[in-house]
Amino acid sequence: DQQVKQNSPSLSVQEGRISILNCDYTNSMFDYFLWYKKYPAEGPTFLISISSIKDKNEDGRFTVFLNKSAKHLSLHIVPSQPGDSAVYFCAARPEGNQFYFGTGTSLTVIP
Amino acid sequence: GAVVSQHPSWVICKSGTSVKIECRSLDFQATTMFWYRQFPKQSLMLMATSNEGSKATYEQGVEKDKFLINHASLTLSTLTVTSAHPEDSSFYICSAPAAGGGNEQFFGPGTRLTVL
Numbered sequence: 107d108q109q110v111k112q113n114s115p116s117l118s119v120q121e122g123r124i125s126i127l128n129c130d131y132t133n134s135m136f137d138y139f140l141w142y143k144k145y146p147a148e149g150p151t152f153l154i155s156i157s158s159i160k161d162k163n164e165d166g167r168f169t170v171f172l173n174k175s176a177k178h179l180s181l182h183i184v185p186s187q188p189g190d191s192a193v194y195f196c197a198a199r200p201e202g203n204q205f206y207f208g209t210g211t212s213l214t215v216i217p
Numbered sequence: 218g219a220v221v222s223q224h225p226s227w228v229i230c231k232s233g234t235s236v237k238i239e240c241r242s243l244d245f246q247a248t249t250m251f252w253y254r255q256f257p258k259q260s261l262m263l264m265a266t267s268n269e270g271s272k273a274t275y276e277q278g279v280e281k282d283k284f285l286i287n288h289a290s291l292t293l294s295t296l297t298v299t300s301a302h303p304e305d306s307s308f309y310i311c312s313a314p315a316a317g318g319g320n321e322q323f324f325g326p327g328t329r330l331t332v333l
Binding site (some may be wrong): 151205 | 221223259263266321324325327329
């Protein structure tokens with residue numbers, strides 16, 4: 107049972123425009139959410155996180171929004187750069203250290 | 218940030234053989250490490266939690282006798298795929314949580330296992 111879902115397997119955006127990656131979850135007990143970026147044949151690297159007590163967290167070009175009532179979070183990248191091209195995973199956890207990952211969205215930023 | 222390494226990065230083996238994958242935290246100690254498996258175009262699936270000094274905790278559906286985990290020290294966890302079969306071919310990734318109980322996890326680069 108996939109508790110964290112990323113329904114868009116791929117996304118293409120023009121350089122300089124905004125990239126919006128979406129993630130939905132089913133478990134209302136999730137209290138911490140993260141976005142990871144992954145290049146081929148490499149492990150994921152942490153990008154940005156948000157706690158369930160917040161609805162927005164911003165770090166430079168990256169902003170994560172959390173809508174708890176809709177069980178939805180999104181990652182906004184603006185402006186998008188070619189180096190942002192990678193697979194993005196959202197992850198969520200109820201408590202403790204166990205994370206559940208989405209299936210990933212492959213972002214391509216077109217120069 | 219903290220670094221987690223994995224060795225080997227890619228291994229090809231014959232069906233029926235065993236393969237050991239190492240996960241090391243290079244500049245911090247990790248009493249807990251996690252092993253994930255990723256199939257093509259699928260999410261990272263948690264296989265087991267490796268605990269230093271005690272038995273690993275396996276997720277439902279993961280055969281503990283097939284995927285042997287040993288957390289030998291505060292910086293090393295090993296995953297041994299025993300009697301590997303082609304269906305075990307996958308990308309295996311380990312991670313360790315940030316020291317001090319932080320929410321972040323540091324991931325290794327992954328090991329691609331191909332079983333012929």
